[in-house]
Amino acid sequence: MDARKFRDTLGQFATGVTVITGKTENKLIGMTANAFSSLSLDPPLILVCIDKKSSSMEAFMKDQPFAVNILEKNQSEDCWRFAKRSEDKFVGCAYDFSHDGVPILKGNLATIHCDVDAILEGGDHYIVTGRVKSVDYDNEKEPLLFFRGKMGELAMTEAT
Numbered sequence: 001m002d003a004r005k006f007r008d009t010l011g012q013f014a015t016g017v018t019v020i021t022g023k024t025e026n027k028l029i030g031m032t033a034n035a036f037s038s039l040s041l042d043p044p045l046i047l048v049c050i051d052k053k054s055s056s057m058e059a060f061m062k063d064q065p066f067a068v069n070i071l072e073k074n075q076s077e078d079c080w081r082f083a084k085r086s087e088d089k090f091v092g093c094a095y096d097f098s099h100d101g102v103p104i105l106k107g108n109l110a111t112i113h114c115d116v117d118a119i120l121e122g123g124d125h126y127i128v129t130g131r132v133k134s135v136d137y138d139n140e141k142e143p144l145l146f147f148r149g150k151m152g153e154l155a156m157t158e159a160t
């Protein structure tokens with residue numbers, strides 16, 4: 001199968017955009033990811049697929065805390081900032097810390113606080129599952145969307 005066509009075909013699936021944040025002993029970690037999914041309601045689990053080559057993987061170890069930041073429509077700058085490899089992606093970025101020391105991007109649409117449950121093999125990616133500890137969202141905000149390699153936002157149709 002043609003690799004380009006495979007990627008382009010997956011790009012037909014419109015998604016939201018998340019920044020996965022975590023920490024190592026001496027560094028804050030953040031990476032843009034749209035391979036995020038709900039997994040289980042009881043117990044509450046989510047998953048995210050992370051490239052085995054990603055330097056961010058060092059933050060993901062069993063029982064370590066991390067957060068899924070679901071971006072809102074005006075956070076495309078954060079999307080690109082956290083998609084590029086860099087020594088400190090957080091310079092110039094507004095964030096707070098969760099009680100367990102994970103950076104949480106200010107102005108998010110939603111935040112999902114987790115501990116790593118399992119790290120599974122998935123080809124050239126790891127499937128990281130997260131046990132959800134707490135959640136938060138802002139009902140007034142709208143999501144940033146990703147489709148065919150471009151950012152967009154919802155065109156809401158009023159319910160009739």
Ligand SMILES: Cc1cc2nc3c(=O)[nH]c(=O)nc-3n(C[C@H](O)[C@H](O)[C@H](O)COP(=O)(O)O)c2cc1C
Pocket residue numbers: 017030031032033034035036049050051053054055056057079080082083084085086146
């Ligand atoms: C919209 C978008 C979605 C992305 N989704 C993922 C993803 O789900 N998993 C992944 O491993 N990389 C994804 N990436 C690429 C990573 O963000 C990027 O490779 C990573 O942040 C590089 O930095 P790092 O090596 O410091 O982790 C995505 C990039 C963009 C722009």
